[in-house]
Amino acid sequence: MTYSPKVIDHFQNPRNVGSLPKDDPHVGTGLVGAPECGDVMKLQIRVSPGTGVIDDARFKTFGCGSAIASSSLVTEWLKGRTLDQALAITNGDIAHELQLPPVKMHCSVLAEDAIKAAIADYQRKREANAAATR
Amino acid sequence: MKLPIYMDHHATTPVDPRVLDAMLPFFTQEFGNPASRNHAFGWAAEKAVEQARQQVADLIGATPKEIVFTSCATEANNLALKGAAAMYGEKGNHIVTCVTEHKAVLDPCRQLEEQTFRVTYLPVQKDGRIDLRELRAALTDKTILISIMTANNEIGVLQPVAEIGAVAKEKGVIFHTDAVQAAGKVPFDVNQVQADLVSMSGHKIYGPKGIGALFVRRRNPRVLLAEQISGGGHERGIRSGTLNVPGIVGLGKAAELCRTEMAGEAARLARLRDRLNEKLHQSLDGIYVNGSLEHRLPHSLNVSFAYVEGESLLMGINDVAVSSGSACTSASLEPSYVLKALGTGDDLAHSSIRFGLGRWTTEEEVDYVADKVAAVVRRLREMSPLYELMKEGADLSKQRWTAH
Ligand SMILES: Cc1ncc(COP(=O)(O)O)c(C=O)c1O
Numbered sequence: 001m002t003y004s005p006k007v008i009d010h011f012q013n014p015r016n017v018g019s020l021p022k023d024d025p026h027v028g029t030g031l032v033g034a035p036e037c038g039d040v041m042k043l044q045i046r047v048s049p050g051t052g053v054i055d056d057a058r059f060k061t062f063g064c065g066s067a068i069a070s071s072s073l074v075t076e077w078l079k080g081r082t083l084d085q086a087l088a089i090t091n092g093d094i095a096h097e098l099q100l101p102p103v104k105m106h107c108s109v110l111a112e113d114a115i116k117a118a119i120a121d122y123q124r125k126r127e128a129n130a131a132a133t134r
Numbered sequence: 135m136k137l138p139i140y141m142d143h144h145a146t147t148p149v150d151p152r153v154l155d156a157m158l159p160f161f162t163q164e165f166g167n168p169a170s171r172n173h174a175f176g177w178a179a180e181k182a183v184e185q186a187r188q189q190v191a192d193l194i195g196a197t198p199k200e201i202v203f204t205s206c207a208t209e210a211n212n213l214a215l216k217g218a219a220a221m222y223g224e225k226g227n228h229i230v231t232c233v234t235e236h237k238a239v240l241d242p243c244r245q246l247e248e249q250t251f252r253v254t255y256l257p258v259q260k261d262g263r264i265d266l267r268e269l270r271a272a273l274t275d276k277t278i279l280i281s282i283m284t285a286n287n288e289i290g291v292l293q294p295v296a297e298i299g300a301v302a303k304e305k306g307v308i309f310h311t312d313a314v315q316a317a318g319k320v321p322f323d324v325n326q327v328q329a330d331l332v333s334m335s336g337h338k339i340y341g342p343k344g345i346g347a348l349f350v351r352r353r354n355p356r357v358l359l360a361e362q363i364s365g366g367g368h369e370r371g372i373r374s375g376t377l378n379v380p381g382i383v384g385l386g387k388a389a390e391l392c393r394t395e396m397a398g399e400a401a402r403l404a405r406l407r408d409r410l411n412e413k414l415h416q417s418l419d420g421i422y423v424n425g426s427l428e429h430r431l432p433h434s435l436n437v438s439f440a441y442v443e444g445e446s447l448l449m450g451i452n453d454v455a456v457s458s459g460s461a462c463t464s465a466s467l468e469p470s471y472v473l474k475a476l477g478t479g480d481d482l483a484h485s486s487i488r489f490g491l492g493r494w495t496t497e498e499e500v501d502y503v504a505d506k507v508a509a510v511v512r513r514l515r516e517m518s519p520l521y522e523l524m525k526e527g528a529d530l531s532k533q534r535w536t537a538h
Contacts, residue, residue, distance in 0.1 A: 035481035038480075038484040040519050062442070064445035064446050
């Protein structure tokens with residue numbers, strides 16, 4: 001397997017590795033994939049209460065270099081975006097940016113799924129909170 | 135110490151310079167065709183081929199007439215399986231092999247299944263070895279052939295071939311063994327094992343690529359094979375095609391070196407392999423050796439590093455050449471069928487690395503590799519959500535995953 005320079009860069013210097021407090025109401029957590037399939041991504045976003053903009057994003061990934069690079073890239077892209085803008089990121093964008101070969105497309109698909117799962121988790125929490133304060 | 139370090143000797147080995155020296159004259163000066171029976175060029179080539187045949191025979195306790203040269207071990211396996219099936223198909227249509235065999239055995243078996251043959255694929259136990267009782271139970275009066283490898287290419291585990299040979303003998307069934315990884319590395323004698331057909335390959339024993347050999351027993355019993363490549367009737371009609379003289383000379387020399395140096399080399403490599411294993415176990419928790427440590431090639435180690443995916447580990451140790459049972463390296467998305475057959479979970483199969491030490495592996499290299507692997511595993515675990523969940527006390531097997 002040969003890797004594009006961008007994949008190698010993200011693999012060697014991953015951006016935003018780590019965790020945010022998952023019980024924080026402003027944090028959304030997405031955990032996608034399965035160990036048996038060889039990749040699991042945990043992606044977290046924090047949404048600024050004032051602006052509705054994602055002001056922090058972190059990841060942890062079990063997977064090949066392309067999976068790690070896809071999640072690292074996505075954390076960079078997410079910061080500064082609104083949720084709608086975040087939802088507009090597609091696996092095609094990720095694969096294109098990282099020049100992923102066809103056999104690695106599933107890594108970018110998983111990263112897109114992780115974004116959607118993190119946002120869904122955040123919105124679920126918001127609704128639960130809204131219901132609780134109502 | 136020179137980087138990158140090669141520690142993938144199950145995949146292939148470098149040609150020993152002594153082998154290369156033996157081969158070189160046969161490209162330019164001694165270029166004759168051994169089938170040219172009427173001039174000195176042919177005679178010289180024939181003499182060299184017959185010397186190599188003796189060298190290969192000596193490595194495995196055979197006689198020279200029992201050695202058939204082929205283009206590779208894949209061809210030797212195909213010739214053994216298809217050749218015996220075609221020759222003895224009248225007697226019976228049942229073949230017994232094993233799920234952890236190399237594709238060069240499994241695929242010919244699948245092809246035979248598309249004809250009139252029935253194939254039993256024996257499972258393996260957790261240590262990677264077949265259960266002899268299951269072998270006995272699988273045999274029927276229609277069984278004509280047992281094909282079980284001597285040593286596995288992924289996990290290095292040795293099958294109980296002498297016991298298998300005894301069963302085959304008792305039942306009057308032909309016994310083929312793919313000894314590609316074992317011959318030249320550990321003692322192997324066709325009579326002690328009671329093997330009837332044995333496959334070997336040049337490039338796994340410090341010889342050249344593109345040359346293999348098949349041992350075909352001539353006495354007790356005399357085994358007959360239907361030729362699979364027909365033409366000028368070379369190799370006593372079993373395998374036609376002008377002989378690859380430089381390759382054959384190289385295989386012969388490689389076999390001789392393995393035979394004369396085996397004892398010292400095996401002891402040295404076993405010590406280095408054990409050192410590697412111990413160092414890894416000292417630096418890391420959550421690591422598992424795949425397959426029996428006791429019944430194993432001396433230069434072989436296969437380890438799973440929990441919570442870390444194999445391909446990312448390979449990428450992290452990019453100045454060390456090893457291989458992984460992870461799906462990501464094979465593009466098939468399925469992790470190693472060999473590890474799965476041992477009952478290794480898919481997650482651990484994805485986390486496996488195969489280390490294959492070789493003739494020029496040094497202690498310094500082993501230490502470097504052990505340290506490097508440990509450092510990269512630690513770094514990747516810091517990045518691994520599975521490691522984090524485990525540390526938080528979660529039971530990963532109970533987690534609901536979104537399979538994709
Ligand atoms: C166990 C086993 N059998 C057969 C082969 C095929 O050998 P060759 O490359 O000579 O065709 C290999 C090599 O990959 C092997 O490891």
